[in-house]
Amino acid sequence: MPHTRRVLAVEDDPNAFDLLRIALKALPLELVRAQDGASAIQFLNAEIPDLIFLDIDLPDMYGWKVLEAFKESGRIKNTPVIVLTAHKEPVHRVIGSLQSVAVYLNKPFKRDELHHHVSQLLNL
Numbered sequence: 001m002p003h004t005r006r007v008l009a010v011e012d013d014p015n016a017f018d019l020l021r022i023a024l025k026a027l028p029l030e031l032v033r034a035q036d037g038a039s040a041i042q043f044l045n046a047e048i049p050d051l052i053f054l055d056i057d058l059p060d061m062y063g064w065k066v067l068e069a070f071k072e073s074g075r076i077k078n079t080p081v082i083v084l085t086a087h088k089e090p091v092h093r094v095i096g097s098l099q100s101v102a103v104y105l106n107k108p109f110k111r112d113e114l115h116h117h118v119s120q121l122l123n124l
Helices: 014-023 037-046 063-073 090-098 111-122
Strands: 005-010 029-034 051-054 081-085 103-106
Touching (some): 029 037
Parallel strands (some): 051 081
16 A cells, blocks of 8 residues: 655635545545645644645735745755646746746646646655
8 A cells, every 4th residue: 555645735715625635536645735824834844745735826925935935944845846826827837937846737727637747746
């Protein structure tokens, strides 16, 4: 049986989180939700996930600020980040590439594409 990976989903929309959870249910993942940036940063202070899903629009700050805090802490050097957002503007992709995100996906996502990226990043 494969080792279960802990995944942090920084997502304020409970429906989007449920869709993500359903889309990934076949993979050996434990999906934990942080509904805002402050909760995500607090989670990171307690533990390091194997993978992070990051939404850009959060109620208390932009996801990019959360990512900066993650990186400044030095705690996620080897943790891949998948940005999962409705933002389709090229500027956000550029920011993502400058922030070294592993994958930038737009909502609505395709389940097969999501599975592919998660499996590849976590060596599943």
